[in-house]
Amino acid sequence: MLRRVLIIDDALADRTHLERIVSEAGHTPLLADSGVQGIERAKRDKPDLILMDVNMPEMDGFAATRKLKADEATRHIPVVFVTSKNQRAEMAWGQMLGARGYVTKPYSREQIVAELNA
Numbered sequence: 001m002l003r004r005v006l007i008i009d010d011a012l013a014d015r016t017h018l019e020r021i022v023s024e025a026g027h028t029p030l031l032a033d034s035g036v037q038g039i040e041r042a043k044r045d046k047p048d049l050i051l052m053d054v055n056m057p058e059m060d061g062f063a064a065t066r067k068l069k070a071d072e073a074t075r076h077i078p079v080v081f082v083t084s085k086n087q088r089a090e091m092a093w094g095q096m097l098g099a100r101g102y103v104t105k106p107y108s109r110e111q112i113v114a115e116l117n118a
Contacts, residue, residue: 005116006030006047008038008064009082010056014105018051018082021112035064042074049116052099054083054090062097069098080115082107 005027007018015031022029030045032038036059042050050068054061061081068074080101081094091102101115 003027003048003116004030004045006032006038006041006045006050006077008032008035008041008050008056008061009053010034011053014053014082018112021109022051022116025113025116027116035059035061035067038064039067039074042068042077043071047077050077050079051082051112051115052079054081054085054094062093065094065097065099082112 005022007015007029009015010033015033019029019031030041030047032041035056052061052065061083065079068077068079078100080103081099082103082105084105086104094102103111103115
């Protein structure tokens, strides 16, 4: 099933790498470079899945996910954190916010594809 995947990450290298994995897996990547821009894109473009970094300036991924899950228009969109934050407490917090998955950097192509197919 072809899916639209919103990639929210402030690092160009990470966005580009995830974009390539998503494209090669047969899905359509949508890009945002901040939590604020990601929320706007999610409302406008209605992606099927969001891959969200945590460490971002202005609004981190946890705050952006909280806003997405509080909004009737976007609360149904699954969020998977893709982040260098690998402490159990952060993973638990991500789950409490309603994230469907949590992938730590460095990640493998297979880990991302597994989340795309979940």
